[in-house]
Amino acid sequence: MLHFEPINSDNILKTAEYFKYKISRTADYTIGAMYMWRNHFDTQYAIFEDMIMYKVKFMGRTSFTLPAGSGSIDRAMEALKAYCRENNIPLWFCTVPEEAVSILVDKYKGIVPGEPNRDFADYLYLAEDLAEMAGRRYSGQRNHINRFKKLYPDYKYEKITQANINRVIEFLTEYQKDFKKTSKLAKEELFRAIELMDYFNKFNLVGGFIEVEGKIVAMSVGEIINDTLYCHIEKADRNYHGSYQMIVKEFAKNNVTDEVKYINREDDAGDEGLRTSKLSYHPYKLLNKYCVLVPVD
Structure with a gap:
């Protein structure tokens, strides 16, 4: 048995x-x-x-x-x-x-x-697409990215380490205070995202954040299995125009290797806003x- x-x-x-x-x-x-x-x-x-x-x-x-x-x-x-x-x-x-x-x-x-x-279909992207965002179909994302770079020319992307992980947790905690979505599932996801950070090293996760004038404005965390980078957490401060587009691109660019060919950004759980956003990055395939x-x- x-x-x-x-x-x-x-x-x-x-x-x-x-x-x-x-x-x-x-x-x-x-x-x-x-x-x-x-x-x-x-x-x-x-x-x-x-x-x-x-x-x-x-x-x-x-x-x-x-x-x-x-x-x-x-x-x-x-x-x-x-x-x-x-x-x-x-x-x-x-x-x-x-x-x-x-x-x-x-x-x-x-x-x-x-x-x-x-609602449960995963969004699978070609890693190169998100790392480069080249071509006409990504012109919208590049416009947001270029505006971010113009507004915040001194921004930095940093990998999450033991030395800075508490700052990332603080960012997520503040993000939780201002969280606008009311669905139980969305609140659960954010609560568990903060919890997951306590095991960042133990679980061999990868991640990074974008910093503007000493303040974290976006972050992402995931893991790599075989040829795929999985994105589990992706949060950004919308007060910084283009912060979401920036973290998508930077997270991909800093974790894609010759072995990593795909990026799975998981499902949208039926959230229409999330669905629109994930479709806008032109998935290679929906994994039913x-x-x-x-x-x-």
């Missing part, structure tokens, strides 16, 4: 060892995203014969993520079926990436994936995620 235990700041590092086996570039198997939303989704994990699987509360029902690791997916699936039979629950898989849907469809004839929920019901008999 599988034994699931809640994610915490210690055991998440053990689970992260399996992230290298992920077959998609979705943000669900990342330390930052998983830790920030562990309470919201009641995230728990189990390891079975070198395969990891997560149990979550998703869209009001107990669901699982597709097993990942160096072991046998067939053995892991049988273990999940036995768990569901023992607990008298259906075997729902959630946030299944497109690359994995075919695995389930081919293995279990007759199952039909549900329609992907647009599916819910799939697998028979347990």
Whole structure:
């Protein structure tokens, strides 16, 4: 019988060892995203014969993520079926990436994936696009960036380190005081963003901030897995025109390497303003995620 235990700041590092086996570039198997939303989704994990699987509360029902690791997916699936039979629950898989849907469809004839929920689709960009913002389609972003540079010619971009991380936390704390969005999800995201900063080094995150006359006006934090840079936190002071466009470009430029080909800026959670903003940066692809019901008999 599988034994699931809640994610915490210690055991998440053990689970992260399996992230290298992920077959998609979705943000669900990342330390930052998983830790920030562990309470919201009641995230728990189990390891079975070198395969990891997560149990979550998703869209009001107990669901699982597709097993990942160096072991046998067939053995892991049988273990999940036995768990569901023992607990008298259906075997729902959630946030299944497109690359994995075919695995389930081919293995279990007759199952039909549900329609992907647009609110949960991740925005995937070509790393070079965001680092350079070249060409006509990025003229709007460049206009904001050029105005920022003209208004604040002495701005600096700094990488987040142990020496300056408290300043970043102070910026986020002040940002929280002036936060205008009223949705419970948006408030939760900001609260968890501040919490995540306490584990910046422990979780091997990367990040940076933009400073104007000694004051932080924008920051971003993420992590790199395989060929993708994941952006978990992105905040800016709108009183500084172009600060959001600047942090998007600088964060990309300072973290893109020959190995990093893509940037995942995660989903928009159905926020129309966020959706408009993320679309304006011309994603390479929207990474849809599916819910799939697998028979347990």
